[in-house]
Amino acid sequence: MMDNVRPPLPPFTLESATQKVRLAEDGWNSRDPARVAMAYTPLSQWRNRAEFVNGRSAIIAFLTRKWQRELDYWLIKELWAFADNRIAVRFAYEWHDDSGNWFRSYGNENWEFDESGLMQRRLACINDAPISAADRKFHWTQGRRPDDHPGLSELGM
Numbered sequence: 001m002m003d004n005v006r007p008p009l010p011p012f013t014l015e016s017a018t019q020k021v022r023l024a025e026d027g028w029n030s031r032d033p034a035r036v037a038m039a040y041t042p043l044s045q046w047r048n049r050a051e052f053v054n055g056r057s058a059i060i061a062f063l064t065r066k067w068q069r070e071l072d073y074w075l076i077k078e079l080w081a082f083a084d085n086r087i088a089v090r091f092a093y094e095w096h097d098d099s100g101n102w103f104r105s106y107g108n109e110n111w112e113f114d115e116s117g118l119m120q121r122r123l124a125c126i127n128d129a130p131i132s133a134a135d136r137k138f139h140w141t142q143g144r145r146p147d148d149h150p151g152l153s154e155l156g157m
Contacts, residue, residue, distance in 0.1 A: 006039055010085035017082035020117075021089050025077040026144045030044035033063035042119045048124045070095040070105075074138035076145060080108070087111045092157055094131070094138045102136060103128045106157075118140045 006023075008016035027036045046053040046062075053062045056089040067073060075093040082088070089109045096102045107126035114120045137155050140146050 004006065004038065004116065004118070010113050012082045012084070012087060014079075014082070017087050018079050020087060020113075021077050021079045024029050024089075024111075025075055025091075028075050029073075029078075029144055030145055031067050031073055031142070033060040033067070039119055040122070041114055041118045044120055044122065044124045045119070046124070048122070051102040063141065066067075069097065070103075072096055072142075074140065074145075076138065076152050076155075077109075085113045085115075088115075090152065092119075092138075092152055100133075102131045102133050104135075104137075105129070116138050124154050 004081040008019050014019065024039065027039055030036070037056045040056060042056055042058055044055065044059065049064065051062070053059055059078065071146075073093055073095045077089045077093060080088040080090050087110075089111070090107070091109065092104055092106050094104050095101065105126050105128045107124055109125075110121075111119050112121040112124040137157075138145075138149075139147055
């Protein structure tokens with residue numbers, strides 16, 4: 001029995017893959033670990049940097065720790081490629097630590113979905129670059145990136 005269904009469902013088209021990426025971006029920009037975890041299968045497997053995370057409870061714990069350390073987090077994701085039940089994305093996010101040091105983190109993710117549209121595997125490679133507050137490019141209030149805010153390609157990233 002399916003735990004829940006998260007359209008769009010595989011196999012993906014350009015339109016549905018693009019929509020899936022934006023929905024993921026919106027979820028992560030909520031900075032709500034429980035909300036984000038519901039997009040993943042109960043036994044979802046992650047590799048995030050060098051950390052291995054398995055299952056929704058571990059995802060919630062991971063994201064809670066992440067957003068306690070990565071303050072004022074703003075994320076933009078962009079579709080890179082897709083086929084069948086897989087999507088590859090590139091992303092960048094800006095955040096600061098508790099000392100006020102700003103960073104832009106760049107990365108790539110490979111996603112694999114089950115038939116109900118839940119992500120069952122997430123493989124992420126991420127690098128952090130220190131930036132000054134004046135070098136920030138992501139400017140919107142917390143939550144969903146406005147439709148008129150440039151994406152990664154428009155920002156020259």
